[in-house]
Amino acid sequence: MAEIPIVIVIVQRGGPSTGLPTKVEQGELLPTIFGAPGDDPKIVLAAATIEECYQFVITARELAEQFRGPVILLTDANLATGVAPFPRPELSVESMAADIDPSPWPVGVPPYDWDPDTGLSPRPVPGQPGGEYVLTGLAHTKFGKVAYDPHANQIGCEMRSRKLAALRHTLRPPVIRGDDEGDLLIVGWGSTLGAIDEAVERARGEGHSVSSVHLRFLSPLEPGLTEIFSRFRQVLSVEINYSDPVESPPLIRKETRRLSQLARLLRTRTLVDVDSWSNVHGQPLRPGQIYAEIVKRCEALRGVAR
Amino acid sequence: MSHHHHHGDQDDDLLVEDVPRYFTLEDYEGGVARWCPGCGDLAVLTAVQKILRDEQIPPERTVSVSGIGCSSRFPHYMKTYGFHGLHGRALPVACGVKSRRPDLTVWVATGDGDCCSIGAGHWVHGIRYNMDLVIMLFDNNVYGLTKKQTSPTSPIGLQTNTHPGGAILPPLNPIQTTLGFTNASFVAQTVDWNPIHLQATLHAAYKHRGTGFVRILQRCPTYTAGVFEDLVRDPSRLLVLEHEDGIPVADSLRRIFPNRTTHDPSDLAAARALADRTDYVPIGLFFRDENRPCYEEFSERGLNFTAEERLAALEREVDRFLV
Numbered sequence: 213m214a215e216i217p218i219v220i221v222i223v224q225r226g227g228p229s230t231g232l233p234t235k236v237e238q239g240e241l242l243p244t245i246f247g248a249p250g251d252d253p254k255i256v257l258a259a260a261t262i263e264e265c266y267q268f269v270i271t272a273r274e275l276a277e278q279f280r281g282p283v284i285l286l287t288d289a290n291l292a293t294g295v296a297p298f299p300r301p302e303l304s305v306e307s308m309a310a311d312i313d314p315s316p317w318p319v320g321v322p323p324y325d326w327d328p329d330t331g332l333s334p335r336p337v338p339g340q341p342g343g344e345y346v347l348t349g350l351a352h353t354k355f356g357k358v359a360y361d362p363h364a365n366q367i368g369c370e371m372r373s374r375k376l377a378a379l380r381h382t383l384r385p386p387v388i389r390g391d392d393e394g395d396l397l398i399v400g401w402g403s404t405l406g407a408i409d410e411a412v413e414r415a416r417g418e419g420h421s422v423s424s425v426h427l428r429f430l431s432p433l434e435p436g437l438t439e440i441f442s443r444f445r446q447v448l449s450v451e452i453n454y455s456d457p458v459e460s461p462p463l464i465r466k467e468t469r470r471l472s473q474l475a476r477l478l479r480t481r482t483l484v485d486v487d488s489w490s491n492v493h494g495q496p497l498r499p500g501q502i503y504a505e506i507v508k509r510c511e512a513l514r515g516v517a518r
Numbered sequence: 519m520s521h522h523h524h525h526g527d528q529d530d531d532l533l534v535e536d537v538p539r540y541f542t543l544e545d546y547e548g549g550v551a552r553w554c555p556g557c558g559d560l561a562v563l564t565a566v567q568k569i570l571r572d573e574q575i576p577p578e579r580t581v582s583v584s585g586i587g588c589s590s591r592f593p594h595y596m597k598t599y600g601f602h603g604l605h606g607r608a609l610p611v612a613c614g615v616k617s618r619r620p621d622l623t624v625w626v627a628t629g630d631g632d633c634c635s636i637g638a639g640h641w642v643h644g645i646r647y648n649m650d651l652v653i654m655l656f657d658n659n660v661y662g663l664t665k666k667q668t669s670p671t672s673p674i675g676l677q678t679n680t681h682p683g684g685a686i687l688p689p690l691n692p693i694q695t696t697l698g699f700t701n702a703s704f705v706a707q708t709v710d711w712n713p714i715h716l717q718a719t720l721h722a723a724y725k726h727r728g729t730g731f732v733r734i735l736q737r738c739p740t741y742t743a744g745v746f747e748d749l750v751r752d753p754s755r756l757l758v759l760e761h762e763d764g765i766p767v768a769d770s771l772r773r774i775f776p777n778r779t780t781h782d783p784s785d786l787a788a789a790r791a792l793a794d795r796t797d798y799v800p801i802g803l804f805f806r807d808e809n810r811p812c813y814e815e816f817s818e819r820g821l822n823f824t825a826e827e828r829l830a831a832l833e834r835e836v837d838r839f840l841v
Contacts, residue, residue, distance in 0.1 A: 214601070297841055303832050305825040338599040338615075338622050341578040346548075346593045346600035349586075358594065358602075 213252075213368060214347040215324070217276035217283075217335075219269065224288040224402075226494045235494030236289040238402050239453040241473040244284050245431045251369050253376045255279060256431035258286040260405035263298035264428070265291055270307050277309065279375045280335050286430070288452075290403040290496050317343030324354040324371075331374030376432045383429055385436025390416055390423030393443035395513040396506060398424040399486070400450050401474055404497050408450055411502035420510040430477070438482040445513055447486045449475040450502055455488045545577055546570050548597035558710030558736035559589050559656060565717040566625060566654075567596070569724055580623045583612040585632035588663045589656035589736070592627035606637030609644035609653070616649045617817035623724075624651035631661045634670040634690055645699040647813040648728040652720065655692055655731070658738035659745045666741040673745060692733045693804060694793040697786065703728035703810040705789065706765060706803045709735045711750050712774070715758075715801060719765050722803065728812050735799070749799060759783075759792070759802025767802070 224240045226232035245256050255275050259265045265287055272283040317336050323345035325333045333354075336343025345356040351365040352358055359365060388397075390412060400408045405426050412424045423444070427434055441447045455472035456464050464470075471479070475488035489505050491497075546567040553559045570580060580598035584590035586605035593600025599622075603611045612626045633641050633655050644653070660678065661667040667680040671692065675684040696705050704726040708719040716734065723730025737746050749755050758778040760767050772778070777798060781788060789804040823831065 214603070300836060300840070303829055303836070305829055308825060308828060311825070336599075338581055338619060339578055341576065344548075344577050344598050344600075346582075346596075346602055348594075348602040349604050350602065 213351060213372065214349055215280050215372070216347060217273075217280055219272045219276050220282060220284045221269070222284060222286050223292045224286060226289075226492065232494050234289070236403070236496055237453055237492060237494065238286075238288055238404075238451050238473070239492070240286065241401070241430060241451075241453070242477065244286060245477070251373070253372050254281060254431060255283040255376070255379060255429075256286065257283070257429050258402045258427070259291060260402060260426055260428065261298075262291055262294055262296040263301075266298075266301060268428075273309060275379070278332070279379060280333060281372070281375065286402060288403050294403075312337055312339060314339045316341045322354040323356045324352070326354060326371040326374075329374065330378035331371040332378065380432035380435060383432070383434050385440065386425040386427055386434050388423050388425055388440065391421070392423070392440075394421035394423055395445045395510050396420075396422040397441065397444035397447045398422065398450050398502075398506070399427065399447060399474065399478065400424065401427045401430060402451075404450060404452065407497045407499045407502055410499035411506055414499070414503050415506045415510065418507075420506060421513075422506050422510055427474075430474075433477070433481050437478065438484065441478075441482055441484040441486070446509060447478070447484055448505075448509065449478065449486055449488045449490070450497065450505075451475075451488065451490045452492065452497060453490055454492045455490045539576065541571055541574055541577065543567050543571050546580075546597055548593075548595050548600075551595040552591065553588060554738075554740050556737070556739035557588070558658065558734070558738070559592070561710045561713055561716060562589075562627075562654060562656065562720075562734060562736070563592065563595055565713060565720050568717055569721050570598075570623075572721075573724070575623050579621065580625070581612075581615050581619075582625045582627065583615065584608050584627040585629075585637060586663070587629040587632045587656075587661070588658075588738075589627050589629045589654075590632060592625075592654075606632055606635070606640060608632060609637065609640040612651055613644060613647055613649050613813070616651055616814065618821065620650070620814050620818050620821070624649075626651060626653045628653065628655055629662075630655065630657045630659060630669045630671040630692070634692055634695075638670075641696075642699055645696055645729055645731060646701045648701050648703050648810050649813050650727055650729070652723045652730045653732065654720065655733045656736045657692060657733055658736045658742055659689070660738055660742045662738050662741050672742075676742065676745070691793060694790065696731050696733075697790050697793055697805060701810050702731065702805065703807050704730040704803075705805045706731070707733045707735070707799075707801050708765075709746070709749065709756070709801060710737055711746075712771070714768055714771055715765065718768070719802070722765050726806065727808050728810055755799060757792075757795070757798035757800045759800055759804070761803070763806065764803040 226235045226237040259268045268285050272285045276283040317340045323336050350358045353364050408424050412422055415422050451472045451474050453473050456469045472488035472490040475486045478486040577598045582593040582596045582600040584592050584602050585608035593602050601611050608626050608628045612624050616624050657671055659671045661669050666678050668678045668685045670690040672685040677684050693707055706719050708716045723732050753775050754777050758775045759781040760778050764783050783803045783806040792800050
């Protein structure tokens, strides 16, 4: 667990192999967050617009250095190949990585001087006299030494986990588009923002009780979701990755139906029975498709006594 | 949340900029090596520490990079910066370090599994990138860390856990292979049991501008105790390559090794022919070309930019997308 600052951009496409991978999918959410041997907490954020693809790289770089670990930025083929005008970004020296500081490393400070509350630690950089240590991909002590004893790995994992807790503490709940409460809440992430917004606006204009939130931080998840979800009768994730359709053959039952990736993630975090609507057509979701699903669900919810 | 230690707040009396520093072997020794008694890795470790001491390279400007395996424990026994990385990936890490930190001296410790098996793709391209670093291929003909499985360089007939009836394929020849990679610029072979030749070879690799690839025949007393025994006992089995542009051969070596031949390391065809020889095991410098392109020539660009210059470059990039 080398704990080195690194920004990884994953441009999600359909899969596997060739052909469909030239088209869009949001299929790497769970592999990105959880796909690792052993526990590997990392920061994962997703850009929803082309402008955010630009801004989030700067954010990701800052987070990677501050939290001394990998930050994965998820985008997808829609964002990567799309074109959209946005205001010229204001660049500043502050938004760039600081120059390397070659001053001596303080005597007696270990290379992983984990803060017990946040798991954060300053990082010795080659060139700093006195800071010499070995980065290892193995479990290690705060001195960077390979550790086999049970305690050392437990502590290392706890410290890395605390970094996510520390970041989560600084995040704000997502902004709700529409009313703060109602029948249906759509939850989305990534490039579907525009389509979801358009569909929700249209349904709301026709009097349906629907709102939406769009998540940028997937790991750690943005705070306040349980509370927000509690104010809606149904929470529905809308994504471009596989889920069993509601109308499936008899072997797929309500309790065994496989849900889309964000829905599964939200369930584990909130214990709310988040439902999902998704497909893997390899095409951008169209507002009309989402709108139709919203209307169907809102009408069904209206027909159900509260 | 704040970083609770700051780099810049040391007392003035700790500033040692003007005090000349002299480094002893101890300044490079990072703890007791936990290799088996008699392991050839120990000799390589000592040789590298002596070279650093002789060259007076500050420990903080030295980076030791490795993959996974017995020999990849190397960085842990150096009191320098180190990166004990992922199996087979020592070279991508080392090239990454060197690409943006050409001011650092980089030593790569890798084995016949790490380099020639799982990392073989990186081996090809690491050699082709020809960055200014040293690759030490610790070749003990076996997977030692995982307790004796056939490696790409295991000799035919070696009994291992994966081939109890004996290894069946002809062993890969790392020298012959590396000489075949495009842009190879320094290819040498040495043995762990002759510290003078070992250190002289690694030193030449260090001095070389570009990637110095050194295959070290390395004894593993635990799992391949016999494979180099004949060579150790009978120095006449080795063929020492001599040339004024090659690895210096001390008089003491001439007394030990009766079989020597003159080989001009600029002659690639002759080097390949030598690598093919089966009658003797050649040690020394097979090939060197100081004039091959190094990837740093590209990757270093912009490193000397000030923050303002970087900002201006970014603004120019943004300009290209104006509508």
